[in-house]
Ligand code: SF4
């Protein structure tokens with residue numbers, strides 16, 4: 384899922400300081416699961432912003448709504464009336480959701496309420512870790528399902544670098560060495576011989592370096 388974290392109250396207060404009527408929009412999918420931009424977090428932020436503005440003698444009227452997904456027009460259209468009633472919108476979705484609202488409502492300021500972080504998983508309670516950089520050409524089958532592009536600090540496709548200490552990365556000793564994990568995993572699934580394969584340089588043309596990407600699935604278009 385997409386993992387995000389909330390912007391601070393002072394930062395958001397500054398972002399909306401010139402507006403008197405503001406709509407906060409939560410998203411019911413990834414950012415709800417990572418406790419950043421769901422209905423509960425939006426309610427807390429609405430209360431905090433109202434208080435902060437009141438204390439600053441600059442009261443604000445805040446309305447809040449959470450829709451199922453901000454990255455789909457099907458759900459965004461339900462916001463039209465509320466957007467019309469307000470001067471500005473703060474989206475508590477990932478960066479894609481924020482931009483989807485900005486495109487749908489071109490004459491309304493739309494601000495990001497979250498900092499979008501990465502694609503990751505819930506590791507333990509309230510701890511998420513990055514697992515994928517969406518490189519566009521997945522190589523996980525070569526590495527026992529562990530991604531060195533994301534999890535090796537040097538992005539090595541032919542590791543390890545030789546600097547790990549006690550199974551931890553020399554760049555960040557708090558992190559396990561990705562190549563140690565790959566080695567153990569390949570051993571566990573009977574594919575240790577893959578360690579001897581030389582992986583050619585990655586073709587980055589499918590990655591983000593060439594600009595924003597697009598996926599068209601012709602078989603699903605009518
Ligand atoms: S190889 Fe690319 S697509 Fe696959 S997990 Fe790693 S970053 Fe993500």
Ligand code: SF4
Nearest residue numbers: 535544552553560561
């Ligand atoms: S110690 Fe391991 S994870 Fe860290 S840079 Fe070297 S190979 Fe990559």
